[in-house]
Amino acid sequence: MILKRGLIVLGLVFVILSVGWLWVPAVVESLVVERAAAGIYMLLKSAGLKTELPDAICDASEPTPSTTVLQDRVSPVVEVDTAPTPAATFDATRALGHIKYLSKTIGPRPAGGKNERLASYYIKDELDKLGLQTSIQKFTLPNGQHSYNVIGFLRGAGDKSIVLGAHFDSKGGPGANDNASGVGVLLESARVAAGGGEPPYSLYFIFFGAEERIGKNRNNHHFGSRHYVRNMTRAQAKMALAMVNVDMVGKGTELAVRSLRAKPGPFANDFLKLAKGLGLKSVYKQGKDDSDYEAFENAGIPSVWLQWRKDNSWHTPKDTFDRIGRTEIDATGKLVAAYLESL
Numbered sequence: 001m002i003l004k005r006g007l008i009v010l011g012l013v014f015v016i017l018s019v020g021w022l023w024v025p026a027v028v029e030s031l032v033v034e035r036a037a038a039g040i041y042m043l044l045k046s047a048g049l050k051t052e053l054p055d056a057i058c059d060a061s062e063p064t065p066s067t068t069v070l071q072d073r074v075s076p077v078v079e080v081d082t083a084p085t086p087a088a089t090f091d092a093t094r095a096l097g098h099i100k101y102l103s104k105t106i107g108p109r110p111a112g113g114k115n116e117r118l119a120s121y122y123i124k125d126e127l128d129k130l131g132l133q134t135s136i137q138k139f140t141l142p143n144g145q146h147s148y149n150v151i152g153f154l155r156g157a158g159d160k161s162i163v164l165g166a167h168f169d170s171k172g173g174p175g176a177n178d179n180a181s182g183v184g185v186l187l188e189s190a191r192v193a194a195g196g197g198e199p200p201y202s203l204y205f206i207f208f209g210a211e212e213r214i215g216k217n218r219n220n221h222h223f224g225s226r227h228y229v230r231n232m233t234r235a236q237a238k239m240a241l242a243m244v245n246v247d248m249v250g251k252g253t254e255l256a257v258r259s260l261r262a263k264p265g266p267f268a269n270d271f272l273k274l275a276k277g278l279g280l281k282s283v284y285k286q287g288k289d290d291s292d293y294e295a296f297e298n299a300g301i302p303s304v305w306l307q308w309r310k311d312n313s314w315h316t317p318k319d320t321f322d323r324i325g326r327t328e329i330d331a332t333g334k335l336v337a338a339y340l341e342s343l
Contacts, residue, residue, distance in 0.1 A: 088196045089337070090330070090336075092188075092326050092329045095185050095187070096324065098126070098187045099176060099183070099321060099324055102175075103180045103320065104174065104176075106119055108173060109169050109175060111141060111209060112143065116210075119183075120168070120207070124150050127152035130152070130194040132205065133154075135153070136148050136150055137228065141210055142217075142220055150206070154202065154203040154205070155202050156198060157200050157201075158201050160202070160239050160241045161236075161239050162202070162242055163204045165293075166183045166186045166246045166247060167182070167207070167211030168180070168208070174319060174320055176321045176323065180321075181246075182248065182249055185246050186205055186207070186336075187205075189336045190205045199340065201241065208225045208228070210223035211223070221289075222295060225292035225296070240301045242267055243297070243304075244303075245293035245306065246336065247305060248311060248314065249329065250311075250325060250329055251311040252307075252308030255275060255282040255306070255335075256285040257275070257285070258291075259286070259304055259305065260286070260288070266302070275335055278331070278338060285307075306336075308328045
């Protein structure tokens, strides 16, 4: 039975690769091979066959940060319905599809590992489908492994910009709530924004790698967001009006708007008012250096962290897709949409 399934999968792989070379005549060979191998890996994994993603794929070189746009790709096999809908409104079903794929099909995504790398491919492919300009930042972790930020850019009418971020790595389990939930909300928010005409400000949808702590050093975390902020030019930092961080928004009874300040500043108050206008009960909670908004706020960029509290299953094998609440996902997505519409 396993042999038969293997032959079927290999047959599909042969067809995919044969067609793929005809459709992408101008791609860079190394990236095509890398993406094709990742697609083959996911096909074999979905068929239940034991296989490994080669180390060379996880350590392959990437374009230089911030400026390089990747035009070539071989898409991994996905199960999310991406057919366009008539209206550009937030669809919780689509967001849940992304969350399911990241937490169940890919599974645990430890920083620097092969599954985190596969998640970065998936996110970039989804942004490419939306027509956003995409790029990848590569950075090195303290343990010598590499992680990546995936950036989707939607140009706006003005010269200012808004950053919306979510991390896609996980720790101790499949990370459905922490933080496939934030990624799902932001991918769907990007679809809504891309279908809504030219925004007044440019939008950066940034999906951070390696947010979770590595080792015992309490400061060894938020590698992706800190790398991004360190590498912003003065012009980019000056143009950034605000940062919205979406982390752990799939499970809880209390919607918290958070920042590093003891009391809510003007930006946090804007979100509290928007939530009230949507009929959502929200509270302000002072945060610490506990999510990716930290680097932006410390750089002087007004920032908020949206989080549903409390979920005691984070960083454990119990952080699974079946626990994710549609209500929380829908409410968060509509709050982000209301903010973007208010610009």
